[in-house]
Amino acid sequence: MSRSLHTWYSLPDLDVLARRETVLENAIALERLPRLAELLNRKAGSINARLAFRRIQDDVLILALECDAELELVCQRCLEPVTVRSSSDVEFVVVDDENPATVLPEGVERIVLGGDRFNPAELVEDEMIVSLPLVPKHASRDECGQLARKIDELNRESADEHEQSGGSLTQY
Numbered sequence: 001m002s003r004s005l006h007t008w009y010s011l012p013d014l015d016v017l018a019r020r021e022t023v024l025e026n027a028i029a030l031e032r033l034p035r036l037a038e039l040l041n042r043k044a045g046s047i048n049a050r051l052a053f054r055r056i057q058d059d060v061l062i063l064a065l066e067c068d069a070e071l072e073l074v075c076q077r078c079l080e081p082v083t084v085r086s087s088s089d090v091e092f093v094v095v096d097d098e099n100p101a102t103v104l105p106e107g108v109e110r111i112v113l114g115g116d117r118f119n120p121a122e123l124v125e126d127e128m129i130v131s132l133p134l135v136p137k138h139a140s141r142d143e144c145g146q147l148a149r150k151i152d153e154l155n156r157e158s159a160d161e162h163e164q165s166g167g168s169l170t171q172y
């Protein structure tokens with residue numbers, strides 16, 4: 001069995017990885033994660049990901065995922081690029097869909113897998129998508145580009161114009 005974060009694993013494959021307490025660790029190029037890449041301003045770069053497999057209580061399969069990356073988004077204040085550090089550290093229990101009643105340890109998420117196969121890179125992609133800031137911004141207004149100041153000026157000007165043109169109607 002080849003082992004990488006891009007491999008598709010069946011439940012028995014994951015079981016073997018867990019019994020051997022395998023750790024998969026690698027950088028995943030953003031260009032291989034198209035759903036995440038399309039949310040970014042720049043698609044170059046990579047995500048550092050580490051996935052550790054283990055078993056607890058003899059029959060519960062645990063995946064511990066850690067990933068982090070510096071991602072370039074568009075600042076919603078100045079519309080210029082802003083780099084944000086995005087990271088995730090989460091544990092999952094893999095549940096067989098024929099036996100979904102497995103009791104989950106506290107604070108652990110669930111991956112239901114039966115006849116399906118599992119791709120670690122897709123899990124990394126999902127985690128990084130949910131960890132992106134909803135409204136990316138430079139840390140302070142001083143770090144924002146010229147445009148933020150121009151927009152402020154334009155807003156002031158248009159407020160003034162609105163006052164001056166108030167009440168005028170188009171003549172036919």
Ligand SMILES: [Zn+2]
Pocket residue numbers: 075076077078079080082137138143144145148
């Ligand atoms: Zn900004």
